[in-house]
Every structure is written in structure tokens, then in C-alpha cells.
Amino acid sequence: MSAAFPKRLLFAGGFLFLIGAPLLSTKRAVAHATDRCPDPTATSSFALDYQGLETRSTVSSAFVLPGQTLDVAVEPSTSAESIAVHASAGHVSQAGTSEWRWSAPAAPGSYTLQVVGACKADSAIVHAFVMVPASEVRAGYLNGFRIGSYPRPPLRRQATYQPPVGFIEVTPQNQDLFVTPHLQLKQFLTKQPGGYPKYVVLDPRLLLKLELILQQAQAAGYVKQGFYVMSGYRTPAYNKDLGNVEYSRHQYGAAADIFIDEHPKDGVMDDLNHDGRIDIRDAAVLYQLIDRHQDDPAFRPLIGGLGLYPSTSAHGPFVHVDVRGYAAHW
Numbered sequence: 001m002s003a004a005f006p007k008r009l010l011f012a013g014g015f016l017f018l019i020g021a022p023l024l025s026t027k028r029a030v031a032h033a034t035d036r037c038p039d040p041t042a043t044s045s046f047a048l049d050y051q052g053l054e055t056r057s058t059v060s061s062a063f064v065l066p067g068q069t070l071d072v073a074v075e076p077s078t079s080a081e082s083i084a085v086h087a088s089a090g091h092v093s094q095a096g097t098s099e100w101r102w103s104a105p106a107a108p109g110s111y112t113l114q115v116v117g118a119c120k121a122d123s124a125i126v127h128a129f130v131m132v133p134a135s136e137v138r139a140g141y142l143n144g145f146r147i148g149s150y151p152r153p154p155l156r157r158q159a160t161y162q163p164p165v166g167f168i169e170v171t172p173q174n175q176d177l178f179v180t181p182h183l184q185l186k187q188f189l190t191k192q193p194g195g196y197p198k199y200v201v202l203d204p205r206l207l208l209k210l211e212l213i214l215q216q217a218q219a220a221g222y223v224k225q226g227f228y229v230m231s232g233y234r235t236p237a238y239n240k241d242l243g244n245v246e247y248s249r250h251q252y253g254a255a256a257d258i259f260i261d262e263h264p265k266d267g268v269m270d271d272l273n274h275d276g277r278i279d280i281r282d283a284a285v286l287y288q289l290i291d292r293h294q295d296d297p298a299f300r301p302l303i304g305g306l307g308l309y310p311s312t313s314a315h316g317p318f319v320h321v322d323v324r325g326y327a328a329h330w
Contacts, residue, residue: 046083046117046124059181062113062128063202065166066106071099082118087111087128108132110174127177131166132199140237142167145199146192148237155247160203160325164252167199180211182225188232188253192241200233201253205323209302210256213321216293217260217286222272228261230318249305255322257309260286268316280310283317290319294327303327 064070085092085100089111095101102113113126132142140148147167154161168185175186179202188200210227217223234242234250249255259269269278272285287308293299294306305328307320 046115046122058124059178060124060126061179061204061207062126063166063168063204064104064128064130065133066104066108066130068104070102070104071095084116086114086116088113090128102128104128104130108169109171110177127179129168129174132169133166134164137167142199143169143197145194145197146237147199147235148240150236150251151246158325160252160254160323161247164201167201170198170200171196180207182214183207183210183227183229187229188256190234190238191231192235192238199235201251202233203252203254203323205302206254206256206321209299209304209321209323210258212293212298212302213290216289220289222270222285222289223260223262225262227256227258228267229256229258230315231255231257249322249324254324255305255320257318257320258286259283259316259318269318278311278316280308280317283308283310283319286319290321291329305329 062070085102087102090105091103093101093103105111108130111128111130113128114123115126116123136142137147140146150163151161154163170185170189175184175189177185179185179188185200188202189198190200214223214227217227231250232255233253234244234248236251239248239251244250260272261267261270263270269282271278272282275281287306290306294303302323303326304323305320307328307330309318309320311317
């Protein structure tokens with residue numbers, strides 16, 4: 001690994017984020033190529049590396065502002081020249097012997113970047129979302145969709161509580177796209193009423209954390225598919241309507257209320273402890289699984305809140321996960 005790309009996290013089954021928002025400070029991705037041709041439905045032969053986040057996943061996501069440039073580099077190796085980067089829109093140019101530069105389109109929307117390896121079937125797809133700049137919000141509305149106002153000043157003046165610089169525009173055409181290998185864009189939409197386009201904010205650390213948790217749940221035999229996201233992003237307006245705390249991490253796309261719903265798929269938590277009932281003890285199984293891995297090296301930069309919630313008349317039991325930057329349990 002080049003010194004220009006310090007490694008802080010290793011996530012072999014996760015996904016890459018090419019982020020233009022200030023959550024991440026650099027705009028470089030690295031692909032490490034090998035001569036092995038893997039099963040194209042599982043992993044690619046090369047790893048995509050961005051500011052210490054490394055993945056061999058065939059699915060990844062990017063969130064950028066209109067016209068922003070992203071530098072994509074291949075770390076020099078014997079097979080680096082066999083890597084190519086293509087885009088469905090915008091402009092890709094060679095920026096060096098092992099680097100490419102992608103200029104995002106000016107129009108908000110979802111686009112596709114494809115990183116192709118030495119083997120014909122060996123490639124990674126990056127769904128690139130060009131966001132609508134937050135400066136286009138007028139009187140609390142964005143293109144007719146109610147956003148509200150983010151609380152000022154940021155909590156403890158932390159950067160993670162700064163208002164977002166952009167919003168992902170969600171339409172009937174792109175809502176089914178995967179933002180991680182197992183979770184779709186539509187799962188994170190705010191529950192407030194309103195037609196399309198809708199808007200959402202996603203924190204890449206939350207998405208990475210959910211995929212890490214999912215890996216652990218799969219390894220433990222609790223889940224084969226993905227999580228049911230009961231609540232993801234909430235606009236400040238909707239958060240206020242719910243009477244939630246002023247600085248809820250949901251407003252920053254940095255929190256998710258999740259449960260496992262596979263057997264049967266009925267919109268409530270599965271009977272994870274096999275006692276014949278669906279209650280908080282089933283949510284506790286997932287809670288404890290997450291808590292056991294909080295000190296794993298991959299989780300440490302994703303530190304945040306972990307909450308356990310019982311059933312109510314409105315919903316079944318669930319677990320809250322967030323990336324607030326410090327540990328909190330309840």
C-alpha cells in the first residue's frame with residue numbers, strides 16, 4: 001500500500017464509497033489487481049481502496065456533488081494495466097500511469113461507474129449518485145419535498161452534526177438500486193408523506209457498519225438476505241413532527257432502526273431465540289451479536305449508539321444502530 005493511502009479499516013465483503021461531501025477528506029480510490037478470476041457473483045479479483053476502506057465487493061456506491069471530480073487510481077502492479085474504468089455519464093480521463101479521473105455530470109441523478117479487471121466477467125459496479133446541493137433548499141422545501149431546518153449550531157460543534165451539503169434525489173427509476181450489497185436506496189427513505197422526487201441523506205459510515213453487522217449475523221446463521229430497515233433517514237421536519245430529540249442521528253443519514261425479517265417475511269422481527277414468541281428478547285439476540293463485535297478493529301472507526309427497543313402497538317421489537325462518533329448503549 002502506498003503511503004498516500006493509509007489503511008485504517010479492512011472490509012473484505014463490504015463496499016466502496018467515493019464521497020464528495022466533507023465527511024471524507026480525500027477523493028482517491030485504489031484498485032489492487034491480481035491474476036485470479038473469481039466468481040463474478042461474489043467478489044472481484046481486485047480490491048477497491050478509498051481512504052483506508054478496502055473491499056472486493058462487486059457492488060459499491062458513490063455520493064458526489066454536480067461536476068465534482070473523483071480520482072481513481074490503480075496501485076502499480078504487474079497487472080495494473082489490465083484495469084479499466086468506464087462511466088455511463090460524465091467524463092473519465094487518464095490522469096496518470098495508474099490513475100483515472102471521473103468528472104460527475106451536472107444533472108442530479110444516479111449513474112454507473114464500472115471498474116473492469118483482467119477477466120471479462122471480473123468487474124465492480126459503483127452506483128454513483130450526483131446529489132442536489134443543499135443550497136437549493138428554499139424555505140425548508142426542496143423541489144416541493146419538505147426538508148425543514150437543521151438545528152444550529154451543530155451539537156458540540158462536531159463536524160458530524162453539520163447540515164448535509166447535498167441530498168440524494170430518489171425517483172421511481174432509481175429507488176431500487178443497491179447502496180450496499182444487500183440494502184436498497186428505498187429502504188432509507190423518510191416515512192413522511194409526499195410524492196416523488198423524494199430526498200435522502202446517507203452517511204457512508206452507517207452503510208459500512210450495517211454491512212459489517214450483516215456479515216456477523218449471516219455467520220451466526222440468523223439471516224441470509226438483508227436487514228429490514230424500519231426507520232432510516234428522517235428530515236428535520238419529520239423528526240420534529242415525531243417529537244424526537246433535536247439532534248437525532250437519523251436526520252444526518254447516520255442512524256437506522258433495524259430487525260431481521262426472513263422467516264416469514266411479515267414486517268416484524270423473526271423469532272431469533274426460538275421460544276415461539278416475538279418480543280424484546282428476539283431483538284436482544286441481535287443487540288448482543290452487535291455488542292460482541294463493537295471492539296473489532298473494523299468497527300472501531302464506526303463507533304456509535306446501540307439501542308434495544310420493545311414492541312409497541314405501532315411496531316415490533318428492533319435495534320437502533322448509529323455512528324455518532326462515541327459509544328452509547330441503552
